[in-house]
Amino acid sequence: MKAYLILEDGHVFEGESFGAVKEVISEFVFNTSMTGYVEVLTDPSYAGQSVVMTYPLIGNYGVPLDDQESAHPFVEGFVVNELSRLGSNFRMNMSLNDYMIENNIPGIQGVDTRAITKIIRNKGCMNGMITTKKYDIDEVIEKLKAYKVTGVVSRCSCDEPYRVGEVGGYKVALYDFGAKRNIARELANRGCDVTVVPASTPASAILDGKYDGILLSNGPGDPSECTEIIEEIKKLIDSKMPIFAICLGHQLMALAHGFTTEKMVYGHHGANHPVKDLHTNRVYISTQNHNYVIKEDSIDASKAKVWFKNVNDDTIEGLEYLNENIKTVQFHPEACAGPVDTNYLFDTFIEMMGGSKNA
Template sequence: MADRYLILEDGSAYLGEGFGSPAVSTGEIVVNTSMTGYQEIITNQIYHNQIVAFTQPTIGSYGINHDSYESILPTVKGVVVRDVASISTNRQRRWSLDQYLKQQNIPGISHIDTRHLAKQLRASGPMKASIVDVADAHAFDQLGATVLTNQQVAAVATPKPFPNPGTGLNVVVIDFGLKHGILRELSKRACNVTVLPYTATTEEILNLDPDGVILSTGPGKPQDLPVSVTEMIKNIQNRVPLFAIGLGHELFAMANGAQIMKLSPEHHGANHPIREVITNQIIYAAQGQGFAVDADTVDRNKLITTFVDLIDGTIQGLRLRDFPAFSVQFFPDGAPGPTETRDIFDEFVESMQQARGPIW
């Protein structure tokens, strides 16, 4: 493996060894503290145009398998690790992480002190970074001159509707950067799913006669999306049951008058302790968020806070008082895990069944 460098826009540089693709890439660097689930994280579209640094010391030990993709084509810009494993005894393994990154033209860099990097980014917040062959003045000039797009959702969301057939309740999923884990959970409950682009109008959604609507996860800043998205949510939420996740949760909050703030530090990892307000039960969930709902701007006459992060107190769930519409900031599908929040999908199914009434 050849020497490569991870350079950051604050002028710092880390010497490491390249693996995966030899491409030079630039993106916003974020730290993920998950101990497992690197395949789900790399293929999660919330990391579009980002370089993901893992604090788990060894990454790649169970290879890549067919059951753990969160998207077909990953759009992550790079992978940073302390050590990369080249040998796996996992029976489901199809490729090594190195082989997979080569196939997808994604560069990786190992032998990086990721704990030091995590402390640096915790203090500074996310910043632009590049994986390069030479850490010279030209490389830093190129990094500084690079402008990262704010049209992440448009880059990763489906441009056309597509089905995920089932025999049960009719669910419309609005794609802002959909995780496949959401579709897997709906399939387990036999839901007949149609995925629509994020540009779908209220009329296009209601023409499908949905029993419920899901607003998916996705990348980027919610304020960068057109106003038509929040207008659509306002029109839908009082007609059919609605379940919003991740970016969808932030858009749901905005549609009901709340404001969104930038998080520092961001939440990227598993086993985040979250309190369910109504039961006072503590659950653990995977998170991947750079923004959060500003609690001071929530209209308490309209919205109820359902989940709260125990580390920093940020809102992790909301519900309308008068309609079966609710949201969570974390990943309830449990991909990569933990899985104890999957019953929120059962709650969504129950709300659709109640709204639909008996079938004669």
């Protein structure tokens, strides 16, 4: 079946439908990872967005359900150059096509993903539509431009608290703004007793829970939209508890300190972004997925100092807060699939809470 990708700037790409036969309007971004498409599909940070994969062949190892980073996919649509109809992997449970049908996600293949990526890179991430209907462009352009990613954090967060890990280790409250599973897993692997809590959890519930530390997770959307969450984070800051934050959590912490964020032209989405630790000058390869960034000129030098920077474009990738036991990073140290260079940062969080309990 023919399918069409229509971008809000008027570009139309004709390809072949796969996955669910469904029309969807969303924001379009590109991802430069060569593997890990299951993790991409199930990363809640993509809520409200469709993903264009720059690597040409996708689906060749099928879908191992153990690789999911959440209970179900969150992407709105999926764009690939060539879909592998048959997967070859002893761990796979089903084909990518069947997985997308089962989860009601539309896809389009057989399009020039290199050309689409160049458009997004040059003009910025933009809205678009995946459809099997042939439209007159004038019919849909205004509708595409009107789309906005909103309310996605509440959609991605858990409804009730749940626990992961061992009783007896450090008690960690993990705020779920759209948390990837591997964040809780990395903490549990270090002996932590993790309680994953909904994004709407008031600070008072955390402070009454006698936790040793707090982790603010990744998540989707515009951080400045999360005004109620930011107010609760301010109360957590005042408590002087150890806090580590990732991606959206990193941005929310900055906003809670009075810094500002801005939307990037096309964002960072991929498993190959170099970041530099400004203390050691060592460069790490990181996995990233964000459209917003902290404005460097908004950072109050009396409150925080830059910890990491992106080697490619010099954007802020991490902050250390002065006179507070708080560290934050924009990238994903829990990356799975992805580079593992920076998962030592979970050990840093353990040190912030007092060091190994096994020592």
